[in-house]
Amino acid sequence: MSASAKRVVWELPAWIEAELDLTRALRSDEEKMRLAIEVARRNIDRGGGPFGAAIVNGETGAVLSVGANWVVPQRSSLLHAEIAAIAFAQVALESYSLASGAYELIASSEPCIQCLGATVWSGVRRLVCGAGVAAAEAIGFDEGPRRDDWVSQLETRGIGVRLGVLASEAEAVLAEYGKRGKPVYAVTRIP
Numbered sequence: 001m002s003a004s005a006k007r008v009v010w011e012l013p014a015w016i017e018a019e020l021d022l023t024r025a026l027r028s029d030e031e032k033m034r035l036a037i038e039v040a041r042r043n044i045d046r047g048g049g050p051f052g053a054a055i056v057n058g059e060t061g062a063v064l065s066v067g068a069n070w071v072v073p074q075r076s077s078l079l080h081a082e083i084a085a086i087a088f089a090q091v092a093l094e095s096y097s098l099a100s101g102a103y104e105l106i107a108s109s110e111p112c113i114q115c116l117g118a119t120v121w122s123g124v125r126r127l128v129c130g131a132g133v134a135a136a137e138a139i140g141f142d143e144g145p146r147r148d149d150w151v152s153q154l155e156t157r158g159i160g161v162r163l164g165v166l167a168s169e170a171e172a173v174l175a176e177y178g179k180r181g182k183p184v185y186a187v188t189r190i191p
Contacts, residue, residue: 010074012088015046016066025061029106029128032056033165035063036108037130040081040173043068050177051109051136053081055089058102058126065089072183082107082115086122099123108170109136110163113144119159126160130170139178 016022019042026032032054039052049069056063067084071077082105089098104126105119110133119127133143147153151161178184 051081053085097123135171140184
């Protein structure tokens, strides 16, 4: 095994802090979603996928972390926007769990099966989504075999869910990505 195969390094791209104002409090779900959508929009111009996410303190509106889909540029199928946002938030808190606060996961699109599982185990108290899963699937992404009752499953576990926040804006980012012919990856095909 090579030395590089003995560690995993995920890097927050420099443009995140250079171009985004992450210091102001985001109070409404719409403000929070605008951030996730803006991350997704800027990410596609930098070789990443059309998905953005943020972890926000639901009480203060403070942004703890952001993430985008960096599967292709960082060569990891795990690096979906929600996974990245959760991972960087946990590093910021120096904890494996976000259950110590009123943290919310804001995602520009409904979660795929991988991100749904990560949401359950992350410790977030709330999930806010923009585009519906059908919009991601319409441009070729395979979002996996989610149960039809996934929202009630999260709510049963104490995770509040709100769907469709600024959905048309989030769906426009996905559609633009599809029009540009950017990589749509799946287990059965490599771009």
